[in-house]
Amino acid sequence: MANIMLVDDSKFMRALLKKVLAGTHTVVGEAENGVEAVDMYDQLSPDLVMMDVVMPHMDGILATNNIVGKHPEAKVIMCTSVGQDEKVKAAIKAGARGYITKPFQGPSVLKEVESLLGQ
């Protein structure tokens, strides 16, 4: 059971991811924007981060860049909306290791999480 941090400005999306991960992993922290996420990562050192892209204050790409810059071992799965391929490419550059497009299906999210945790 891994410790996972959720970063999304939508409370609903965080609740949905939490529901998907329930019973398999522990959600140790939730952040609403990139600034919070960077601070929270420093404090919690989670095994994995699920990061939304479009957020206020600091977007997910910049937040990922900051987190991976400080913690090269950080594992980040980027959650993008359909048709945001340019953002996916930017996320790759920023250091994200997994990518999920919304809407997602629970089992696929878990598979992606397991796959990244196994690396």
Next chain:
Amino acid sequence: MAQEKVVTWLEGKILFVDTYAARPNWVPCKVVLTYGGIWLMHGSEKTGVPLAAIVGLGREVPKKLIGNVSEYLSIAYVMAGKETTVAITGQSAQLKKLKKYIMFLQLNKKPVYILHPAKVGGAIQDNLQWEQGLLNVVWTPAGAADKLVVQRKSGNVEIPMGEIEMVQTENQKISGKTQTIANIKFTGAENTYNTFILSGIQNSLIEYINDYLKESGVISKHNEGAVGGGGDAALEGLEDEILVALYSGVSALEVPTFMDGAEVDQVEAVYDNLISRGLVELVRLRKDVKLTAKGRNIVNKKMQM
């Protein structure tokens, strides 16, 4: 264009769309589709349009150019470097049949590049390579099991038409060049899949799938499923969230406890609305019960044992 075996034909009227004409000039004509192309026969004239020359099918023509005709099929083609658009009107069923057969001939047995599965359940699949393939359009009686099949060396990819959720174009950088691909999302045995197809017949492929989705009611005939556009996909906040939750695998029975602040009755009212709009279907009715006096009596006795 050589004479070839006839696939279908119709008699109706044809208009060579002219931006500068004072009024549209519809003339009686016969349209014959062969395996090589389309013959447009009007008066003493006969124009042959090879399938490869068609650059647009079913595009909307400005009303002022076509006059008071509500149903027509437009065909844009380029011959001798000049683009021409013709509009054909006739019996509705025949127009649909003509369009469907033209698309079939444009798509079937055509080489494509395919990336499959580009996504599984929303998760982007890494380390996949584009592969060469051959697109096959498979029709079955009454369309019950129509599908697209892409033959490729690593195995066939089957896309059941009835399981397609959506299709859209996307720009992708392939071998350093930005290309427009068709992104087809469909439900497979255990998951949803996104398949990317790159071909020279992109527009026809998307039109073919969208026509199918319209005919089967998956998207609106008038509003191609645009979210928030006031069509059949316009959703309220709670409806939207409930649909997303169901899509992600949250059980319908768990939704009321999962949705923050939503009452059971409120969620069930949303279900009723979604059912009436064909967005979800009823699987079974949940039983809500309360104890009778007899039941309470038994519980009391049990507790005394």
